[in-house]
Amino acid sequence: xxxxxxxxxxxxxxxxxxxxxxxxxxxxxxxxxxxxxxxxxxxxxxxxxxxxxxxxxxxxxxxxxxxxxxxxxxxxxxxxxxxxxxxxxxxxxxxxxxxxxxxxxxxxxxxxxxxx
Amino acid sequence: xxxxxxxxxxxxxxxxxxxxxxxxxxxxxxxxxxxxxxxxxxxxxxxxxxxxxxxxxxxxxxxxxxxxxxxxxxxxxxxxxxxxxxxxxxxxxxxxxxxxxxxxxxxxxxxxxxxxxxxxxxxxxxxxxxxxxxxxxxxxxxxxxxxxxxxxxxxxxxxxxxxxxxxxxxxxxxxxxxxxxxxxxxxxxxxxxxxxxxxxxxxxxxxxxxxxxxxxxxxxxxxxxxxxxxxxxxxxxxxxxxxxxxxxxxxxxxxxxxxxxxxxxxxxxxxxxxxxxxxxxxxxxxxxxxxxxxxxxxxxxxxxxxxxxxxxxxxxxxxxxxxxxxxxxxxxxxxxxxxxxxxxxxxxxxxxxxxxxxxxxxxxxxxxxxxxxxxxxxxxxxxxxxxxxxxxxxxxxxxxxxxxxxxxxxxxxxxxxxxxxxxxxxxxxxxxxxxxxxxxxxxxxxxxxxxxxxxxxxxxxxxxxxxxxxxxxxxxxxxxxxxxxxxxxxxxxxxxxxxxxxxxxxxxxxxxxxxxxxxxxxxxxxxxxxxxxxxxxxxxxxxxxxxxxxxxxxxxxxxxxxxxxxxxxxxxxxxxxxxxxxxxxxxxxxxxxxxxxxxxxxxxxxxxxxxxxxxxxxxxxxxxxxxxxxxxxxxxxxxxxxxxxxxxxxxxxxxxxxxxxxxxxxxxxxxxxxxxxxxxxxxxxxxxxxxxxxxxxxxxxxxxxxxxxxxxxxxxxxxxxxxxxxxxxxxxxxxxxxxxxxxxxxxxxxxxxxxxxxxxxxxxxxxxxxxxxxxxxxxxxxxxxxxxxxxxxxxxxxxxxxxxxxxxxxxxxxxxxxxxxxxxxxxxxxxxxxxxxxxxxxxxxxxxxxxxxxxxxxxxxxxxxxxxxxxxx
Numbered sequence: 010x011x012x013x014x015x016x017x018x019x020x021x022x023x024x025x026x027x028x029x030x031x032x033x034x035x036x037x038x039x040x041x042x043x044x045x046x047x048x049x050x051x052x053x054x055x056x057x058x059x060x061x062x063x064x065x066x067x068x069x070x071x072x073x074x075x076x077x078x079x080x081x082x083x084x085x086x087x088x089x090x091x092x093x094x095x096x097x098x099x100x101x102x103x104x105x106x107x108x109x110x111x112x113x114x115x116x117x118x119x120x121x122x123x124x125x
Numbered sequence: 126x127x128x129x130x131x132x133x134x135x136x137x138x139x140x141x142x143x144x145x146x147x148x149x150x151x152x153x154x155x156x157x158x159x160x161x162x163x164x165x166x167x168x169x170x171x172x173x174x175x176x177x178x179x180x181x182x183x184x185x186x187x188x189x190x191x192x193x194x195x196x197x198x199x200x201x202x203x204x205x206x207x208x209x210x211x212x213x214x215x216x217x218x219x220x221x222x223x224x225x226x227x228x229x230x231x232x233x234x235x236x237x238x239x240x241x242x243x244x245x246x247x248x249x250x251x252x253x254x255x256x257x258x259x260x261x262x263x264x265x266x267x268x269x270x271x272x273x274x275x276x277x278x279x280x281x282x283x284x285x286x287x288x289x290x291x292x293x294x295x296x297x298x299x300x301x302x303x304x305x306x307x308x309x310x311x312x313x314x315x316x317x318x319x320x321x322x323x324x325x326x327x328x329x330x331x332x333x334x335x336x337x338x339x340x341x342x343x344x345x346x347x348x349x350x351x352x353x354x355x356x357x358x359x360x361x362x363x364x365x366x367x368x369x370x371x372x373x374x375x376x377x378x379x380x381x382x383x384x385x386x387x388x389x390x391x392x393x394x395x396x397x398x399x400x401x402x403x404x405x406x407x408x409x410x411x412x413x414x415x416x417x418x419x420x421x422x423x424x425x426x427x428x429x430x431x432x433x434x435x436x437x438x439x440x441x442x443x444x445x446x447x448x449x450x451x452x453x454x455x456x457x458x459x460x461x462x463x464x465x466x467x468x469x470x471x472x473x474x475x476x477x478x479x480x481x482x483x484x485x486x487x488x489x490x491x492x493x494x495x496x497x498x499x500x501x502x503x504x505x506x507x508x509x510x511x512x513x514x515x516x517x518x519x520x521x522x523x524x525x526x527x528x529x530x531x532x533x534x535x536x537x538x539x540x541x542x543x544x545x546x547x548x549x550x551x552x553x554x555x556x557x558x559x560x561x562x563x564x565x566x567x568x569x570x571x572x573x574x575x576x577x578x579x580x581x582x583x584x585x586x587x588x589x590x591x592x593x594x595x596x597x598x599x600x601x602x603x604x605x606x607x608x609x610x611x612x613x614x615x616x617x618x619x620x621x622x623x624x625x626x627x628x629x630x631x632x633x634x635x636x637x638x639x640x641x642x643x644x645x646x647x648x649x650x651x652x653x654x655x656x657x658x659x660x661x662x663x664x665x666x667x668x669x670x671x672x673x674x675x676x677x678x679x680x681x682x683x684x685x686x687x688x689x690x691x692x693x694x695x696x697x698x699x700x701x702x703x704x705x706x707x708x709x710x711x712x713x714x715x716x717x718x719x720x721x722x723x724x725x726x727x728x729x730x731x732x733x734x735x736x737x738x739x740x741x742x743x744x745x746x747x748x749x750x751x752x753x754x755x756x757x758x759x760x761x762x763x764x765x766x767x768x769x770x771x772x773x774x775x776x777x778x779x780x781x782x783x784x785x786x787x788x789x790x791x792x793x794x795x796x797x798x799x800x801x802x803x804x805x806x807x808x809x810x811x812x813x814x815x816x817x818x819x820x821x822x823x824x825x826x827x828x829x830x831x832x833x834x835x836x837x838x839x840x841x842x843x844x845x846x847x848x849x850x851x852x853x854x855x856x857x858x859x860x861x862x863x864x865x866x867x868x869x870x871x872x873x874x875x876x877x878x879x880x881x882x883x884x885x886x887x888x889x890x891x892x893x894x895x896x897x898x899x900x901x902x903x904x905x906x907x908x909x910x911x912x913x914x915x916x917x918x919x920x921x922x923x924x925x926x927x928x929x930x931x932x933x934x935x936x937x938x939x940x941x942x943x944x945x946x947x948x949x950x951x952x953x954x955x956x957x958x959x960x961x962x963x964x965x966x967x968x969x970x971x972x973x974x975x976x977x978x979x980x981x982x983x984x985x986x987x988x989x990x991x992x993x994x995x996x997x998x
Contacts (some may be wrong), residue, residue, distance in 0.1 A: 040156075040159055041155070044159065058178060058183075059156055059159040059160045059163060059183075060141075060156065060160075060182045061185075061186055062159065063155065063159075064186045064190060091155060092155055
């Protein structure tokens with residue numbers, strides 16, 4: 010039996026992966042929604058083109074970082090063809106670990122800048 | 126641009142279908158939906174430029190997903206192979222040997238008989254002849270027959286002593302007509318001053334690539350001569366394989382430069398020693414030309430009253446002159462056919478075996494496959510997985526094949542060591558051939574993987590998972606793919622086993638044939654005083670007295686000489702002889718050797734009747750000869766051979782003795798009828814290409830070459846001693862070829878045997894696994910174990926017997942084919958093909974082994990627990 014993966018195994022996280030996980034941090038999302046979310050958050054700098062988006066979603070769910078969400082929005086907001094995703098427990102731990110790593114980096118850079 | 130947008134959307138969807146099945150299954154809908162919105166948006170804002178990144182993203186992702194699948198498949202396949210190393214090894218080895226054997230065999234053909242003359246202009250239009258001609262006849266052909274645009278003649282192989290007298294080395298060359306180089310596309314012109322052209326490799330190795338060599342003086346046969354030119358790299362003359370040349374001098378050079386010119390061969394009509402090479406006039410058909418020249422030569426013979434003018438045979442047969450070996454197109458299949466058929470057979474058996482193995486394996490894996498299907502793996506994915514596995518086997522086999530082919534080509538270098546030194550045979554690893562046979566192997570592997578893959582992936586899920594391998598009961602079907610595989614494999618294996626067995630047995634017989642001479646303490650050393658610059662008279666005196674002088678040395682027990690290398694494969698000359706003694710007028714074909722007095726005593730060849738040569742025999746009015754036992758037994762069975770007279774090359778000889786048979790060299794060539802003639806002092810002036818060979822018998826540990834060198838240094842320091850070897854070495858080389866051949870063919874036979882057994886065992890096990898349910902029912906209904914055993918065995922036996930009968934027929938016809946292709950094999954095969962042990966033994970062995978291979982799974986079938994087998998339903 011292979012050992013269950015640790016969050017540290019995934020670090021540093023690829024930027025696509027990080028942004029998708031970040032989009033799913035607060036609420037469940039479908040693919041197109043994630044794309045819009047990332048585009049907005051990065052002020053149009055990072056566009057996840059569809060094939061890359063779904064390819065990455067595929068990888069993330071294979072790695073056990075995200076899963077399909079059983080909760081769907083009510084009524085006419087729901088489109089039956091859409092799949093909604095949410096973070097798994099592992100996915101949330103990985104996101105936290107990466108956030109901590111990035112925060113530490115920023116702290117180091119700031120400390121250097123202040124010292125100068 | 127609504128139109129271009131919807132067109133792009135359709136294109137995108139169409140391309141997205143190329144995603145791996147599982148990906149498509151999960152993401153096709155959202156992907157299409159998302160792409161639709163993005164394409165519309167991008168197209169409306171930025172036109173077709175905006176679409177570029179969308180499609181670039183798609184294409185990039187497509188290849189990434191496929192690569193990921195491929196690497197997963199490969200890892201899985203590697204794990205599968207590691208888990209069943211026996212299967213993996215057999216399959217890979219099958220292909221390794223199959224592809225490797227084909228490659229090395231075909232490479233050898235491509236580097237010899239299918240190759241054109243290197244560094245020669247327009248080799249395709251060059252023609253040569255099977256016959257050689259006298260120089261006057263060559264000139265007549267060249268000048269008056271009207272057929273030739275250009276026709277050159279050369280004398281070869283001609284040895285030269287290169288270097289200053291006393292420090293000379295022996296090299297080989299051609300004596301050429303002055304248009305020889307022009308014909309081959311090189312523009313060297315010989316003038317009246319003595320000049321030589323030397324080869325690039327001689328220039329490089331012997332003259333250290335000296336830049337200003339042309340124009341300088343070198344020594345050939347003790348005579349100074351100017352270097353006219355260095356030939357282009359790779360150019361080794363008109364016959365670079367059989368008679369490679371490093372030195373060329375014109376036939377018009379002064380007589381002292383080569384003993385071959387001393388007897389005025391340019392005027393001599395009797396000696397047909399010149400090879401010819403030329404190009405016909407444009408538009409001439411070679412068959413018409415051949416007929417015309419044949420008529421012309423016959424008229425010449427009439428005109429000059431040639432003794433052979435009434436001969437029936439063709440005077441001239443045109444052959445392609447631009448090939449390494451002059452073989453006509455129509456004869457190529459006959460020369461290469463057998464070996465290629467054998468190699469093809471190997472490739473076929475190997476491929477069939479891999480197929481068998483994969484088929485049997487897929488049966489055992491049907492459950493695993495069903496599980497994967499149930500877990501959502503697409504059918505195409507399963508098929509691809511199985512194909513990846515078989516391709517992996519094929520690729521690994523292909524890599525092994527390169528190593529195997531290299532190895533087998535290096536091993537066959539041993540054959541080259543036996544050839545005369547003026548031959549230049551090099552094997553070139555032929556990558557084209559490798560590519561073709563590897564492609565065939567790969568295709569075989571993939572096809573073999575495909576059939577079981579399709580079959581396995583078609584299985585119904587429910588019955589499979591319930592472990593009842595065959596929910597439907599199947600009857601034994603003769604024409605099923607499985608039976609065909611077994612049948613042809615048994616047939617092919619037996620054919621291969623028998624043919625290789627015939628060959629191995631033939632070789633074993635020939636190498637166990639008595640040598641007929643005593644190799645221990647016997648040495649062969651060559652000298653060629655004439656080429657070392659000694660005069661004719663000096664040479665005659667030196668050689669005549671040398672054996673007697675050597676015998677006086679305390680280290681020498683016996684000494685004699687011979688004009689052709691004894692015990693080798695290339696020494697003896699084939700001549701026709703006529704029995705002219707009373708009561709007999711038989712045409713005999715025999716091999717003759719010219720030897721000195723004391724030869725039989727020195728070599729240790731027993732004289733069975735009559736006497737050996739006496740030193741004074743050459744003074745007798747009627748020349749004497751000693752025949753071998755084979756010749757005596759074949760032509761005068763039960764009678765005395767001594768006292769008879771035979772005509773050898775037109776000269777009447779008296780038979781004074783019968784010598785014991787000597788095994789003559791080449792692997793399967795056994796003993797030929799032969800006759801020994803006594804050398805006369807005049808013969809020393811026309812030494813053959815090997816010079817004069819001295820035979821010395823010494824106590825162990827004596828260096829015969831050094832001994833001779835010391836002795837000659839006192840007599841005449843100009844003489845070089847060359848080609849020194851012990852008779853034991855010669856024998857060892859000869860045997861080595863036999864051993865190697867036996868090993869290769871024996872290995873092939875053994876390999877086919879193992880393959881047949883493994884293949885059959887696999888297939889029987891497969892059948893048993895498929896029928897375990899049926900067998901369970903039979904047992905439940907009261908069938909005894911013996912009956913079950915018989916049921917399973919009967920089907921296996923039927924296949925084996927049919928296969929054996931077919932294989933036997935194939936083997937016999939193949940052997941006939943073989944014997945007609947290879948002269949040397951005929952004798953050996955004649956004995957071994959009628960060998961009862963092999964004819965009965967090989968099929969019996971194969972039958973026993975294959976039946977044993979059936980028995981093990983059959984016994985397992987008989988032990989099937991009916992309750993367990995039926996519970997699976």
